[in-house]
Amino acid sequence: MAQLPFFSLPGMVADVERIEAALVASVRTHDAYLSEIASHLIVAGGKRLRPVLALVAAQVAGGAATDDAVQGGIACELVQTGSLYHDDVMDEAPTRRGVETVNAKWGNLQAILAGDFLLSRASEIAASLGTEVAALLARTIGRLCEGQIEELRHTYNAARPESSYLASIAGKTASLYATSARIGGIVAGLDRGLIDALTSYGESFGMVFQIVDDLLDISATDDQLGKPAGHDMVEGVYTLPVLRTLQAGGIAAASLLGILGSPLEVAGREKALEIVRANAGVPSAMATAREWAARAVAACDPLPPSDATDALRSAPDALLASVV
Amino acid sequence: MAQLPFFSLPGMVADVERIEAALVASVRTHDAYLSEIASHLIVAGGKRLRPVLALVAAQVAGGAATDDAVQGGIACELVQTGSLYHDDVMDEAPTRRGVETVNAKWGNLQAILAGDFLLSRASEIAASLGTEVAALLARTIGRLCEGQIEELRHTYNAARPESSYLASIAGKTASLYATSARIGGIVAGLDRGLIDALTSYGESFGMVFQIVDDLLDISATDDQLGKPAGHDMVEGVYTLPVLRTLQAGGIAAASLLGILGSPLEVAGREKALEIVRANAGVPSAMATAREWAARAVAACDPLPPSDATDALRSAPDALLASVV
Numbered sequence: 001m002a003q004l005p006f007f008s009l010p011g012m013v014a015d016v017e018r019i020e021a022a023l024v025a026s027v028r029t030h031d032a033y034l035s036e037i038a039s040h041l042i043v044a045g046g047k048r049l050r051p052v053l054a055l056v057a058a059q060v061a062g063g064a065a066t067d068d069a070v071q072g073g074i075a076c077e078l079v080q081t082g083s084l085y086h087d088d089v090m091d092e093a094p095t096r097r098g099v100e101t102v103n104a105k106w107g108n109l110q111a112i113l114a115g116d117f118l119l120s121r122a123s124e125i126a127a128s129l130g131t132e133v134a135a136l137l138a139r140t141i142g143r144l145c146e147g148q149i150e151e152l153r154h155t156y157n158a159a160r161p162e163s164s165y166l167a168s169i170a171g172k173t174a175s176l177y178a179t180s181a182r183i184g185g186i187v188a189g190l191d192r193g194l195i196d197a198l199t200s201y202g203e204s205f206g207m208v209f210q211i212v213d214d215l216l217d218i219s220a221t222d223d224q225l226g227k228p229a230g231h232d233m234v235e236g237v238y239t240l241p242v243l244r245t246l247q248a249g250g251i252a253a254a255s256l257l258g259i260l261g262s263p264l265e266v267a268g269r270e271k272a273l274e275i276v277r278a279n280a281g282v283p284s285a286m287a288t289a290r291e292w293a294a295r296a297v298a299a300c301d302p303l304p305p306s307d308a309t310d311a312l313r314s315a316p317d318a319l320l321a322s323v324v
Numbered sequence: 325m326a327q328l329p330f331f332s333l334p335g336m337v338a339d340v341e342r343i344e345a346a347l348v349a350s351v352r353t354h355d356a357y358l359s360e361i362a363s364h365l366i367v368a369g370g371k372r373l374r375p376v377l378a379l380v381a382a383q384v385a386g387g388a389a390t391d392d393a394v395q396g397g398i399a400c401e402l403v404q405t406g407s408l409y410h411d412d413v414m415d416e417a418p419t420r421r422g423v424e425t426v427n428a429k430w431g432n433l434q435a436i437l438a439g440d441f442l443l444s445r446a447s448e449i450a451a452s453l454g455t456e457v458a459a460l461l462a463r464t465i466g467r468l469c470e471g472q473i474e475e476l477r478h479t480y481n482a483a484r485p486e487s488s489y490l491a492s493i494a495g496k497t498a499s500l501y502a503t504s505a506r507i508g509g510i511v512a513g514l515d516r517g518l519i520d521a522l523t524s525y526g527e528s529f530g531m532v533f534q535i536v537d538d539l540l541d542i543s544a545t546d547d548q549l550g551k552p553a554g555h556d557m558v559e560g561v562y563t564l565p566v567l568r569t570l571q572a573g574g575i576a577a578a579s580l581l582g583i584l585g586s587p588l589e590v591a592g593r594e595k596a597l598e599i600v601r602a603n604a605g606v607p608s609a610m611a612t613a614r615e616w617a618a619r620a621v622a623a624c625d626p627l628p629p630s631d632a633t634d635a636l637r638s639a640p641d642a643l644l645a646s647v648v
Binding site: 072 | 452463
């Protein structure tokens, strides 16, 4: 049985090799300079969770993953990668996946253009899979932007409502997981009911993914993260464990309120982390992640029994286990 | 007869109103903040040359422009606008179309995201017009990036080969004009031969457009441009009149070489402008623009006689006339 992050399915190791080869091929262009920039974060690696989800979704009714499923999956991965290129410009991030970011290595202009190029390649692949996939992927890119804009609007706002957080992660993260699973179902020619169930699964899985990611930024060590913990608070992005700590009131909330609201130096970051880690915000956010995981598992009810369906059912718990 | 920039066709004024209404509707989203940012440069106006070209192309065999032609045209305009959002971030431009740029007014992060959002809306509209249009628009966005990367690669390179300039403007400008005209032909259901002729027309028209734009940056007054002339040289983008001046050799080329190669202050810009204006680079570049205009007119040969075909034939000369 393949040991892949979160999704375990026989034959998946070979399928991931197909994904890697197709990804590298997808960004090749006659311009060697652009090819190098556009493939930089792709060759740096990554868990490929979105294409893996597309391939697993395409196999819930049995059968092997087709080339169309691979192409659908890499279209989603290219959207994710293009969006990372733009994120890293916005964050002025120096490293990602253990390598220099594109903006740090070549410059912001190159990173913006190469990000656009990756999005265009994703759209081109989606168009080759039909108008439904093309329209879905385009709409999803729009939702990513909406989710990120929602986050931006509340940067450094300690009164950020929880509804803003949930709407933001639904757009910036869950929508692309939903689309990965949906495209898998569409290209596999599944019934509409199954396609909708897969979409709902992907959406819930994506919510778990982002809440877990936000929890790790609080609870993991700097070594595990490869960057200082509490980075989101430093940048003014107040995520679920922080908002729950504030909602709980009392001395902890009051102390945290006194620190948040503007960029943090090292001492402020450490103090804020200490408060959030010691209070009910983390287990409370974890409970919400568990609720979304339960929704993802329940979304599998209409799916036919298969190894792929089992892989979908097990993945949310495996993801939750990565926090502890 | 409607007095529109370059393309004169009966009924075009009403069609441009359809374009304006569809453009504004296309960027409306449930998020008021994102809608405001995404519509900022659209409501600031613009010549709408790409959608106008799509509408004229759709009418070369007679008949009125359909809603699909309007949608195809605005997909191209949204690509252009999204790409301006990203350009202005890259150039740190303060104003555009007489208003503050998005990056100046809201910030770089917002401008990058809203640019991505505009591109996603363009792709969504393209998908609604079928896989051929969706694939074509996606490929065109990729070509815009290739053209801009080619330009970036030679920034401040006074030895930039003319082939680099031509490849860059073919990608960053002509490809989108070619696609505007092609989409007009596709949605009008024209024969393949006519669609190819329209594409060739758009490509040549786009080459004229960019060479003219680059000539204006040299020969127009600051008032006409709304910014200091010679801006491209200041930014290290050496365009055709500059490259031709350098190619001609002699004292002018030697003096210009002594100035170019790094960012220019006011005195350097004025001296460089004086040299390029006084020498053969400008008429030589103009001659090349005329050659492309002749190609555009020749591309109309297979088109059926119609008001729209006449409008296409007249447009390149009208564009050339804007330089003097």
